[in-house]
Amino acid sequence: MRQSKQFFVKVSMALLLITVFFLFPSVAPAAITVYPTDVIANASRTNFMGFEGMAGLNGLPSTWEEDGIRVEQINGYINNIWSTYNWGQEGSRSWYPSGGDSGYTKISLVSGGEFSNLGLLVGTGWSGTFYVQYALLSDGSTVAQGEIYFPSYPQHLGFAGGGFDTVLLSASQSSGNTVIDGHPNALAIDSIELAESINQPPGTPVLIAPENDATVSGNSVIFSWERATDPEGTDVTYLLQIAENADFTANLSQYAVDENGILIAGLIFPFFALMGWGTMNRRKLTLLIMAALLTSVMIAGCGSDGWGPTIDTDTDTTSVSYNVTGLNSASTYYWRVIAVDEDGTRSIPGETRTFTTN
Numbered sequence: 414m415r416q417s418k419q420f421f422v423k424v425s426m427a428l429l430l431i432t433v434f435f436l437f438p439s440v441a442p443a444a445i446t447v448y449p450t451d452v453i454a455n456a457s458r459t460n461f462m463g464f465e466g467m468a469g470l471n472g473l474p475s476t477w478e479e480d481g482i483r484v485e486q487i488n489g490y491i492n493n494i495w496s497t498y499n500w501g502q503e504g505s506r507s508w509y510p511s512g513g514d515s516g517y518t519k520i521s522l523v524s525g526g527e528f529s530n531l532g533l534l535v536g537t538g539w540s541g542t543f544y545v546q547y548a549l550l551s552d553g554s555t556v557a558q559g560e561i562y563f564p565s566y567p568q569h570l571g572f573a574g575g576g577f578d579t580v581l582l583s584a585s586q587s588s589g590n591t592v593i594d595g596h597p598n599a600l601a602i603d604s605i606e607l608a609e610s611i612n613q614p615p616g617t618p619v620l621i622a623p624e625n626d627a628t629v630s631g632n633s634v635i636f637s638w639e640r641a642t643d644p645e646g647t648d649v650t651y652l653l654q655i656a657e658n659a660d661f662t663a664n665l666s667q668y669a670v671d672e673n674g675i676l677i678a679g680l681i682f683p684f685f686a687l688m689g690w691g692t693m694n695r696r697k698l699t700l701l702i703m704a705a706l707l708t709s710v711m712i713a714g715c716g717s718d719g720w721g722p723t724i725d726t727d728t729d730t731t732s733v734s735y736n737v738t739g740l741n742s743a744s745t746y747y748w749r750v751i752a753v754d755e756d757g758t759r760s761i762p763g764e765t766r767t768f769t770t771n
């Protein structure tokens with residue numbers, strides 16, 4: 414008992430040290446990161462362009478300025494921005510080159526300065542999947558460029574890390590394009606947000622099992638993946654998604670589990686459940702958990718032998734496993750895992766794997 418108590422006190426001290434460390438995280442050197450997720454919390458916005466003030470329906474100018482941000486359509490149809498095309502935008506108006514064009518959209522600051530972090534909503538005039546091409550420039554030189562696939566719209570897109578003063582964007586139906594190559598473009602954008610700092614999402618979970626294209630017997634599968642870390646050091650939970658199509662829209666089942674593979678709905682003591690897990694602020698919940706930890710430290714410190722959690726020193730601390738039951742037989746499923754930080758910011762989804770039950 415004495416040994417386990419000492420061990421528990423050591424673990425408690427380590428937890429406190431880790432907590433102190435997370436209060437003062439180290440700052441990584443800047444680099445541009447592209448996120449197909451909402452990385453700018455609304456509360457962190459320093460500038461916002463929602464296009465809601467654009468008057469009229471069609472025939473708008475090809476430049477719009479709002480809250481220090483400037484948007485221009487380059488090589489597009491002049492004076493032909495359709496602001497009321499409905500694609501799931503923020504509010505009722507957005508920026509959409511009417512009928513598409515062969516140009517691209519340029520975003521810059523009216524001041525001519527550099528962006529720190531920029532996020533926006535993207536969509537297209539096409540139905541279904543689409544690709545967004547981007548190029549980030551600094552003083553006219555390209556500092557980052559690429560192409561991102563989106564399965565549907567609206568979607569979030571974010572550029573973080575600074576070091577760019579211009580964002581060029583276009584959309585296409587098939588892959589293999591660059592922003593400025595003159596391909597048919599039907600990019601719609603809205604809700605441009607700027608922030609000095611962002612809450613970065615956790616790393617992308619790396620899948621372990623089952624292997625891709627596995628055949629499993631029975632209607633129960635143990636899924637496992639490597640733990641992800643959050644750049645800000647907050648606790649990471651995981652969203653295991655299982656569906657019958659690769660876009661995760663057909664019969665989607667989702668399981669939110671913690672780093673120990675415990676279903677979050679069943680994670681906490683009953684009184685937490687009574688307080689409403691679904692609506693509880695994660696920070697508040699963390700405070701409650703820390704209060705419970707501190708209480709256990711105090712109990713251990715008071716020499717109350719025989720109380721405290723059982724610590725299994727054989728526990729694998731680098732991966733997470735979760736057992737899903739009730740799968741249909743002779744069915745093909747797709748699965749992936751998304752890491753979620755304490756602020757609810759989601760990682761880029763991990764690899765999509767498939768398996769078949771027999």
Ligand SMILES: [Ca+2]
Pocket residue numbers: 463464465502503504505506507603604
């Ligand atoms: Ca809008």
Ligand SMILES: [Ca+2]
Pocket residue numbers: 612613614615643644645646647754755756758
């Ligand atoms: Ca984070």
